[in-house]
Amino acid sequence: MTVARVIARSVADVVEQFELDGDVVVTIExxxxxxRQIGVGDDPRRLAYELQRSGWFGQLRTRHAWEFLPGARGGAYGSGDRFIEFRAQRAIRSEWPGVLAMESAASVLGLAQRIPEQEVMALPDDAVFPKALGGEWRRVHVELVDATARGRCREDHRVAGADEGGSAAAHRLLAEGRWRFRGCAASRGRLFPEKHSVVRTTATGRALRLANERERYRPP
Structure with missing residues (x-):
């Protein structure tokens, strides 16, 4: 169902710019x-409130960030993106070290049969877990001991081979709570630029190979 939204003259150029640029999450910055680029006022907080009230910004739990609701959706409807708050965290702080892990990483790489009930992210021990992700997300700790060597992955004190084709042991590593990697390269930052440009995952074995293959053969 299409629901009409009003585009006030004062915000029309801003909405048009977000449409052209394909913004998903818009921060206050x-x-x-x-x-400033188009010369419309100097109070982004006031304009953000106006855009939210008129149905062009969707409210997020992450402070100073909103989901842009483009005209193609036919109304003020959210995307239903399960990673939207994760994206917002990365948009607010580009240096934020959070990455997808375990079931969440497996689902993005097509290795999971269902979407997890609770999303999983890996954070360093000294990183603060964002309040905006509480309840829907949980954190694990991932230590990359040697990101350049190849061969075997070590989980705590047990050694399990992440062999060709994705062994049961390698998949078990995707389902455990705390990993210690030895001799496993982490996946590169942009796995799916056309759909998941802010999603980075930590993967092993078959998951890593699939990620690299998708990037290598991604059409221009």
Whole structure:
């Protein structure tokens, strides 16, 4: 069902710019940058409130970030993206070290039969877990001991081979709570630029091989 939304003249150029750029998450800094670019006012907080009230911004739990609701959706409807708050965290702080892990990483790589009930992210021990992700996400710790060597993965004190084709042991590593990697390369930052440009995952064995193959053969 299509629901009409009003585009006030004062915000039309801003909405148009977000449409052209394909923004998914808009931060207060990004909004201010667009306003300066097109010469529309100097109060991004006020404009953000106006865009949210008129149905162009969707509210997020992450502070100073909103989901842009493009006109193609036919109304003020969210995308239903299960990683939207994760994306917002990365948009707010580009240096934030959170990465997808375990069941969440497996589902993105097509290795899981169902979407996890609770998303999983890996964070260093000294990183603060964002309050905006509480309840829907849980954290694990991943230590990359040697990201350049190849061969075997070590989980705590047990050694399990992540062999060709994705062994049961390798898949078990995707389902355990705390990993210690030895001789396993981490996946590269942008796995699926066309759909998941902010999603980074930590993968082993078959998961890593699939990720590399998808990047290598991704059409231009």
């Amino acid at each position: 990004r909004l201010g940058s667009v306003m």
